[in-house]
Amino acid sequence: MPNMPINQVSRGQALMMDGSIMMIVKMEHVKPGKGPAYQQTKLKNIENGKIIEKRYRAADVVEVVDVDRQSCTYSYKNAETFVFMNSKTYEEQEVHESLLGDDQYYLLEGNAVTVMVANGRVLGVELPPMVVLEVTECDPGVKNATATNVFKNSVVETGLNVAVPPFINKGDKIKIDTENGKYVERVNE
Secondary structure, rough: EEEEEEEHHOOOOOEEEEEEEEEEEEEEOOOOOOOEEEEEEEEEEEOOOEEEEEEEEEEEEEEOOOOOOEEEEEEEEEEOOEEEEEEOOOEEEEEHHHHHHHHHHHOOOOOEEEEEOOOEEEEEEEEEEEEEEEEEEEEOOOOOOOOOOEEEEOOOOOOOOOEEEEOOOOOOEEEEEEEOEEEEEEEEO
């Protein structure tokens, strides 16, 4: 496993830390007005699912784990696991719902994702940057409403709650950013 400076590592990579594999969930470069710059990271322990925050100095070196990224298609949910089919070998990979966390709300059958595997273990799933989901519950839309900073609550077909503009109605398809879970735009098909 190669060692790399922390400023060459990015979100979605895996690190070996204290004998455990940790996935970088969030990473932010911070340059305070006083003092040296640092990397503020959120790391998820693959074994127990706990998320920790760690601050690295710019000169710190970390041990990076080689991750095999496999193109897969989401097939179905089976009790507490999600089943993905490898697009090349057609083998099924099972991913426990604890590894997915809130990412499970962006999965629809047939969606293409990337399953990350290291040392024979599934580390997690990389989602596409945007997904299109149908609104199943929301208050009625307001006629002649325009996009403003006013939002109403809605629920999409996977159970995710999303704040949407007032002109969105039940049955509309909307594009959602998978990184922050926010509404992007209405999709006309």
